[in-house]
Amino acid sequence: MTTAQPLIQARGLVKRFSGFTAVNAIDVAVRAGEAFGFLGPNGAGKSSTMRMIGCVSPPSGGELRILGMDPVRDGPAIRARLGVCPQLDTLDPELTVRENLITYARYFGIPRRVARLRAAELLDFVQLSERADSKVEPLSGGMKRRLTIARALVNEPEIVLLDEPTTGLDPQARHLVWERLFQLKQQGVTLVLTTHYMDEAEQLCDRLVVMDGGRIVAEGSPRVLIEQHSTREVVELRFAGESQEPFVSKLEQLGERVEVLPDRILLYVPDGDAAVVEVTALGLHPLNVLVRRSGLEDVFLHLTGRTLID
Amino acid sequence: MVALVLPRLMDVSAASRRSASVAERNLSALKSIYWLLLVSGFIEPLLYLFSIGVGVGALVGDLTLPGGAVVSYAAFVAPAMLASSAMTGSFAETTFNFFGKMKYMKLYDGVIATPVQPFEIAFGELAWAMLRGSAYSGAFLVVMVVMDLTTVTRAAVAFPAAVLVGFTFGAIGMTIATFMRSWQDFDLLGSAQFVLFLFSGTFIPAQAYPTLLRWLVEVTPLYRAVHLIRGITVGGSGWTWLLDIGYLLVVLAIGLFIASRRMSRLLYR
Secondary structure, rough: OOOOOOOOOEEEEEEEEOEEEEEEEEEEEEOHHHHHHOOOOOOOOOHHHHHHOOOOOOOOOOEEEEOOEOOOHHHHHHHHEEEEOOOOEEEEEOOOOHHHHHHHHOOOOOHHOOOHHHHHHHHHOOOHHOOOOOOOOOOOOHHHHHHHHHHOOOOOOOOOEEOOOOOOOHHHHHHHHHHHHHHHHHOEEEEEEEEHHHHHHHHHHHEEEEEOOEEEEEOOOOOHHHHHHHEEEEEEEEEEOOOHHHHHHHHHHOOEEEEEEOOEEEEEHHHHHHHHHHHOOOOOOOEEEEEEOOOEEEHHHHHOOOOOOO | HHHHHHHHHHHHHHHHHHHHHHHHHHHHOHHHHHHHHHHHHHHHHHHHHHHHHOOOHHHHEEEOOOOOOOEEHHHHHHHHHHHHHHHHHHHHHHHHHHHHHHHOOOOOHHHOOOOHHHHHHHHHHHHHHHHHHHHHHOOOOOOOHHHHOOHHHHHHHHHHHHHHHHHHHHHHHHHHHHHHHOOOOOHHHHHHHHHOOOOOOOOOOOOOOHHHHHHHHHOOOHHHHHHHHHHHHHOOOOOOOHHHHHHHHHHHHHHHHHHHHHHHHHHOO
């Protein structure tokens, strides 16, 4: 553990809306320079947590300190040092791409001359220079997202909060956003992001928490989480016939855990190839066999379940 | 003492700087279509002045005011048109535009992520609405002077009064906007505004109404505004202008207070 004070510290943090508890007593500590992720299904409380950290949603209980300050009392001072990329773009549809950045900089009290220079730099950074004088509305989803990210950087923030930064983007746009976020991290900016893409969390996060139903159900680096909550490898087996159920009892002895899906069976094992040999030795002949490394998705689904929550 | 006062002063200057940045955004958003809207807002009271003040006025003849002064009907109607155009101008900005920015463009959801706070947004939008309202008022006063409906001196005094009227209606409009649920509610607002416009001592002196109705009319903000401005442009309202100013200031303060509170509640979810 480092001795430095965490930039974001939450203890027993609670957010209640009339009738339900969105965030139920979570403890979080984000250190300077790290990339920290909140993972979880929809409705897990990720966005509510992000809004509290962004000082635009007063906590209902518990303790929250950001940059050593109190978000309710010192909101403006904290927000001056944060960059926020909200889940839904809140770009100004009446302004051009460039004006969006300049106007936003003015909210931070940045002189117009400096704002103009910074807007040009940031448009370059997110590859939007060619669209600088276009209105926001005709931009593609990926372009809007990049503009929102550029806007979050206009005050040269120490912490950047990103709520589902790549949801709804095509693969090219996602990779560009990832590259840029990685560059920011290299520059020492602290990143806090929410996502339900496992590959995104594995790519970007040094450390993450898995949230479910307003609580934190697991915490650690992606590697540690996989080690703790899953096996090294997974064998996916598909058998002929209506149901996969009859094969389960035979397979259970082979792995640490067996999960049955409508179309296939997942066998969680330390060594996939060895397990496949054992399956054949049992006299079972699956139609399809796939051996793969265990990923965060396995951890995530194990911890938060496969039931669809909306 | 210095240590105690200085942070407060810095707070005030930071807050006004942030409010100014909100008004500045509207300046950046000014586009040609908006200018057309601006012009229409100025033309409307002029049309009323000519059609009713001058046109109907030719049939009505002169009026004797409660103070004893005798004025032409056009001179009676003109200050009322000035007050209601100040109302219309700042209402347009603080109800319709404000609601659109808050509910549909989600503009303020982006703004509150910066150091700008909800009451600073309210101030900034109000200041902007005022600029628009003041432009209408100034232009209208020039027309009044040219038509010999008031003097230059009286017009110069009436201008800040019209600015106050705009401020007050801006604060009222903003408060109403925070309670609006959808665009349909604006039809109701439009009707209410039109009733105010017709019966706030604008075309008929309030003394013409039955006592009970007259009291009702006299407590409406537009009546107070018309009363104040008419007192200045044609004279003869005695000390009651103090009452008008007091009334408008109190409504302004209450409106601003409620609007900021409501905005905090709506935005800081």
